[in-house]
Amino acid sequence: MEDCIFCKIIKGEIPSKKVYEDEKVYAFYDISPEAPIHFLVIPKEHIESANALKEENASVVAHIFLVINKLVSELGIAEKGYRIVNNTGNDGGQTVHHMHFHVLGGRSLNWPPG
Numbered sequence: 001m002e003d004c005i006f007c008k009i010i011k012g013e014i015p016s017k018k019v020y021e022d023e024k025v026y027a028f029y030d031i032s033p034e035a036p037i038h039f040l041v042i043p044k045e046h047i048e049s050a051n052a053l054k055e056e057n058a059s060v061v062a063h064i065f066l067v068i069n070k071l072v073s074e075l076g077i078a079e080k081g082y083r084i085v086n087n088t089g090n091d092g093g094q095t096v097h098h099m100h101f102h103v104l105g106g107r108s109l110n111w112p113p114g
């Protein structure tokens with residue numbers, strides 16, 4: 001999608017610190033980390049938000065969770081724990097309208113979020 005910053009990151013038009021990539025997803029460190037480990041996992045297909053999931057495109061979400069499973073293990077936070085966050089829409093705090101999953105770890109995280 002033309003004006004989407006995450007689509008530009010996938011294409012390499014905006015630089016990013018890559019964690020992982022395959023044919024379906026791209027993972028990269030958040031530019032403004034909220035925890036010692038904070039990366040984002042996004043589908044390469046532009047899906048605006050969780051609201052735009054349908055039978056035809058939803059399988060990528062399971063794939064994203066399997067990728068996260070592998071990456072948290074490699075980054076050494078699988079056992080201590082971490083948080084997977086998807087913000088949807090304005091009230092959900094979504095600022096980039098390309099569906100993404102935050103993975104936060106490396107410290108004890110507060111609950112509930114504000």
Ligand code: 5GP
Nearest residue numbers: 005016028029030031032087093094095096
């Ligand atoms: P949201 O608030 O939509 O759930 O999360 C968007 C996230 O994308 C924010 O945590 C923000 O720091 C991150 N972000 C926004 N622009 C960029 C960018 O250009 N590069 C990287 N690496 N992260 C970004």
Ligand code: ZN
Nearest residue numbers: 004007046098
């Ligand atoms: Zn996009």
